[in-house]
Amino acid sequence: MINWSGYIGLILDGALVTIQLTLMGSALALVMAFLAGLGRLSRFFAVRALATAYIEFFRGTSIFVQLFWAYFVLPFFGISLTPLQAGILALGLNVGAYGAEVVRGAIKSVGREQYEACTALNLGRWQCMRHIILPQALLVMLPTFGNNAIELLKATAVVSLISLTDMTFQAQVVRAQTGNTLVPFTTILLLYFAMACVISWGVRGLERRMARGLDGVRV
Structure with a gap:
């Protein structure tokens, strides 16, 4: 008889690592999304070119290759990362590239009259973006950001390739030690689903909260 309590505990320990990867990877992705998304809208060609190169490179190459590069190739350049750091870096940069286009598109979707109102109020470019444009654009970004966070959660499975x-x-370890596939992989299937539901619930709640205050932002 297999003592499943210990094996389930092992998988739950792995779930904590998955949560850590998701939270920290999402934080990095969010920062990169805004940096690159705003960079695409910059008046300076060099900034636009750099942002575009980042977006196209990370959208056009495999997350597997990016992860292996971060963990196995960067040490040749004197940059050694732990498996956790490599996972966060690869996931954050990859998902951030997709998020950058969300940021750019959401900002471009704000009506021209909002920009004209900023000019009429004599607001500077940064003041206009911070106080008028971004609050409205954020509401447009949120649903896709939620989807991106769920995609990042699911992509965390690739870090098992670097141990x-x-x-x-941990599910693979349990399967190897017990010879049972159904229990460990059904367990992580349900855990992934539960985590995705939490992300969706949180994003919808934030979306409703922001929508209530949006009328006070429009000019």
């Missing part, structure tokens, strides 16, 4: 003990890695 990071996330819950997919």
Whole structure:
């Protein structure tokens, strides 16, 4: 008889690593999304070119290759990362590239009259963006940001390839030790689904909260 309590505990330990990867990877992705998205809208060609190069490179190459580069290739350049750091870096940069286009598109979707109102009020470019444009654009960004966070959550499974003990890695360990596939992989299936539901619930709540205050932002 297999003592499943210990094995389930092992998978739950891996779930904590998955949560850590998701939270920290999403934070990095959010920063990169705004930097690159705003960079695409810059008046300076060099900034636009750099932002475009980042977006196209990370959208056009495999997350597997990016992860292996971060963990196995960067040490040749004197940059050694732990498996967790490599996972956060690869996931954050990859998802951030997709998020950048969300930022750019949402800002461009704000009506021209909002910009004209900023000019009429003699607001500077940064003041206009910070107080008028971004609050409205954020509401447009949120649903896709939520989807991106869920995609990042699911993509955390790739870190098992560099021996990071996330819950997919631990499920493989349990399968190897017990010879049972159904229990460990059904467990992580349900855990991934539960985490995705939490992300969706949180984003919808934030969206409703921001929508209530949006009328006070429009000019």
